[in-house]
Amino acid sequence: MTTNVARQVLHDKFESQIRTSQAKLETLKARAETVKANLEIKAIAELLPKGLAIQRKLTELKNSSGDTWEQAKTDLEARIADFEKSVKGIESKKAGAS
Numbered sequence: 001m002t003t004n005v006a007r008q009v010l011h012d013k014f015e016s017q018i019r020t021s022q023a024k025l026e027t028l029k030a031r032a033e034t035v036k037a038n039l040e041i042k043a044i045a046e047l048l049p050k051g052l053a054i055q056r057k058l059t060e061l062k063n064s065s066g067d068t069w070e071q072a073k074t075d076l077e078a079r080i081a082d083f084e085k086s087v088k089g090i091e092s093k094k095a096g097a098s
Contacts, residue, residue, distance in 0.1 A: 007069070010073065011062055014076055017080050018054050018055060018058065024091065025044060025051065025087050028087070028090050029041070029045075032044060040090060040093070047083070047090075050079075050086075051083060054076070057072065057075065057079060061076050
């Protein structure tokens with residue numbers, strides 16, 4: 001596998017993870033708004049900008065190379081993991097309240 005193909009595969013994986021988490025977040029937001037769950041709405045509102053920032057970092061990763069690419073990849077992996085953990089935390093609170 002060439003480096004460019006490997007990078008594209010990784011980029012696609014990250015993009016898929018981001019889209020999945022953002023979709024879950026939007027679903028949670030809709031549910032929270034329906035039941036007027038103010039704490040959840042606030043937590044979700046705080047996460048939405050993080051999702052957008054991750055999208056920007058993904059673009060930076062795609063446009064970087066060499067050591068910059070490796071550093072951007074590591075940073076993006078950490079941001080995605082934190083974002084997914086936050087979304088799952090909201091999901092689990094919602095599931096516990098149901």
